[in-house]
Amino acid sequence: MLCAVMIIILMFMVHRGVMHEADQKTFFNLCFHTQLLFSLDVFWELLDGSAFPGARVLNYIVNAAYFAQCGILCYYWSQYSLFLSGSCRFSGTFYKVLFALPMAVEVVLSIASVWTGWYFTIDSANHYHRGDWLFIQVTVMFIYLVYSLLVAVFTIKRQRDVVNRNKLYAISALGFLPFFSQVLQAQFPGVSVFCTGATLGLLIVFLEIQREMISLDPLTRLNNRNQASIYLSSRFKQDIPGKRLYQFIIDLDKFKGINDTYGHMEGDNALVIVSTVLKLVCGPRGHFISRYGGDEFVVFANLPNNAAADELCRMLEKKLSDYSKALPYTLAMSIGYAALRDGEKEEELMSRADASLYEIKKRKHAER
Incomplete structure (x- = not known):
């Protein structure tokens, strides 16, 4: 809930126009999808084990939406990392489709799990259990998060300009913190640390963007x-x-x-x-x-x-x-x-x- 509140504050600040227009749209979009994932996580916590009429059906829907949103969020996470680094990767239609393919697979498997139990099952007492194919969902998230991290790390090695390096360090945090927290969450089921890593990553990038706006000349994008x-x-x-x-x-x-x-x-x-x-x-x-x-x-x-x-x-x-x-x-x-x-x-x-x-x-x- 604390992470959700922090994301809402970030969205409010971005909506008030404290960022450049291009940054504002993409960052707000990423915050929205992050907040949606947090909300589904909270709903799952409230629904799991509940016994009111229709609770089991709602639990299926929330779990399917949660796993689908994990793939969607990680897709947008990588896209935003590319945007910040100024990368032209996946600019063509073919590469855009290829880049979105793991996300599409994740969404399809998440919805299908309602009937197949691939990612999750809900027992008669309305409790969630991991499915045998959950490793696919974790792999898809890792693909996007690791890619975000690698883009920043390899770009840092080629970048000697101090200003751009600072931004790239923030981008690497945007990829590393969710990746590291997702590894912990995969090792310790029931411990929701991914939201913490995601929130810290967004907060670091937001602060770096603000620092850049204060320290750079708006016309030339050079140091002031x-x-x-x-x-x-x-x-x-x-x-x-x-x-x-x-x-x-x-x-x-x-x-x-x-x-x-x-x-x-x-x-x-x-x-x-x-x-x-x-x-x-x-x-x-x-x-x-x-x-x-x-x-x-x-x-x-x-x-x-x-x-x-x-x-x-x-x-x-x-x-x-x-x-x-x-x-x-x-x-x-x-x-x-x-x-x-x-x-x-x-x-x-x-x-x-x-x-x-x-x-x-x-x-x-x-x-x-």
Whole structure:
């Protein structure tokens, strides 16, 4: 009942619009199916062993609905994990049908168990007993839950971007906690721990989504200025042998002209393109990326020397040039950077990087 109340609170908060629209719909749907399973579990607890007229029939119906809902919930659980991780798996019709096939089998066998006793039987005293084929139901749930877990784990290994890794850790909890609790429930019949694992998984994902909304820039989905300050403060306490902390300040050239000529919508599109370039170049290398404000971006990178910093600048400029070929205007950026010195304060590093950017922009202006 406590888990059911927590799920209702989550659904209420989502309904009030504390999440993005796409997240809101899918998360609310998952909460609804989780809540439905909890409700069936409560009804079973009330009906099992009851002796009022029609109680045995209701017990059959509730048990069949419960086992069918287990498959449906685990299907939606895996779907939501794919949604959060941005995976394009099972996008075609054939793969969608294939992915839904275990759920369909689970629903059919659950309903058929009313007559066959495959998953469960109800004795004359209206008590539930496990069927001989219950292992199929457990296997179907494990297939979906293990798949959700594996998607997150393997994606984490390939993902070096800190922000995305945090989300993937939450997705792994979304798969691991229900999986672990289902294993316990299968080993100890009558102990309803699956609802606890499912609720904790949903709560962790919900909190991660809220954290992401607070810490990310809504347009570019990059870290915001506050997160940049937090990262810099934490990085000052670390020492990476053979590398120094570099701060890059990136400013989009002639951004005001894009807004004035093509409108603010196109200006926003230009900022999104820059953020995409930063993610493609810096993300795989584990560099910290932030939109600092307006058309200004900040990157923190652990590099061995200035030559590596210059190479990073060239890669960013080339990638942005490639992306701007299809645009009616040319996108270009100015990049200034500074390496952290021993005993230097955060403000001093920022000031030197900003001065470097100013010199770059001054030189470009003189060349024109």
